[in-house]
Amino acid sequence: MDPLAETIALLRPEALLWKQMEVDGDWAIRFPASSAVVFAMVAKGRCVFQTAGRAPCEMREGDFVLLNAPSTWTLGRDRASKPRDLLAARGRSAKKVVAGLGHAAATTRILGGRFAFEQANAALLEDLLPSLVEIRSLDGGAVRLRHVLDLLGDEATADRPGRELVLQRLLELMLVEAIRTHVSSVERLGSGLVPGLADARIARALRAMHADIGRRWTVGRLAAVAGSSRSAFAERFARVVGRSPIDYLSRWRMAVARDALQSGRIGLSEIARRSGYRSVSAFSTAFGRTVGCSPSAYARRVASERTGGEEVDTVDERAHGNAGRRPVA
DSSP: OOHHHHHHHHHOOEEEEEEEEEEOSSOEEEEOOOSSEEEEEEEESEEEEEETTSOOEEEETTOEEEEESOOSEEEESSTTSOOEEHHHHHTTOSSEEEESSOOGGGOEEEEEEEEEOOGGGGGGHHHHOOSEEEEOTTSTTHHHHHHHHHHHHHHHTSOOTTHHHHHHHHHHHHHHHHHHHHHHHOSSOOSSHHHHHHSHHHHHHHHHHHHOTTSOOOHHHHHHHHTSOHHHHHHHHHHHHSSOHHHHHHHHHHHHHHHHHHHOOSOHHHHHHHTTOSSHHHHHHHHHHHHSSOHHHHHHHHHHHHTTSOOOOOSOGGGGTOTTSOOOO
């Protein structure tokens, strides 16, 4: 199994807001802080990218930047240009921003937007994306990323049948391309899933866990898969991924369980089994400790949110032989 593809699929990127900016003259636009993921690529011209905690950076045609839950950030002609807030620059158009003095020969065009994730497992982003991804036009994979952005722009500004599905798949593809290109162009990565997949030994253990999360994994068994001693593997995994092997496995199991509970189509015993627990009781205890409520309460809350506040049963207790019994949750 591919842990990166599985994680992105579980996150379900959605709610794309697409913009095309055309700017010239002495311009600068300030973008607001956001809890979403935002991205921008210079399609024509050049600009200076600025955000808190780092030096201003010049972006040229084909350069790409992706920010995860950013604070305020700015794009402008140069670092001295006085920025305008995005809403003021956008005016009446939600899709196109036009600013500057009208010098067409010096026009800069920027493609970008933002998107959110399925809230149930949005925390998985911590292991997936750094706060800032920068990709230069000469980096390997940048051309493919540009093609994906062109397709995103075409689909986002059209009204074709199947639009939402196509947008979701293109967003997933854009994330994969951005992450892969970032990994190949950065000498030293932080910790998380992506650095783990870049490490041959750790990657073998990660793929084994994702391929069979129901197995009774131990650090020793995972170390054997990785071809390493138990102690060396445990230390290396924690350093590269940022958490212990068992903590990572437990976190992934709960993410899979939350996703299954949201669907409302699977009984608790089957969800427990798929999540790697031998009994509903053990699963419920682990779920409550991690999520803060029982699996059934979580499923009811999700169903209530989707139906506008009216609680409905989404986990069929009879599906796992509990008819007439007190619900396990």
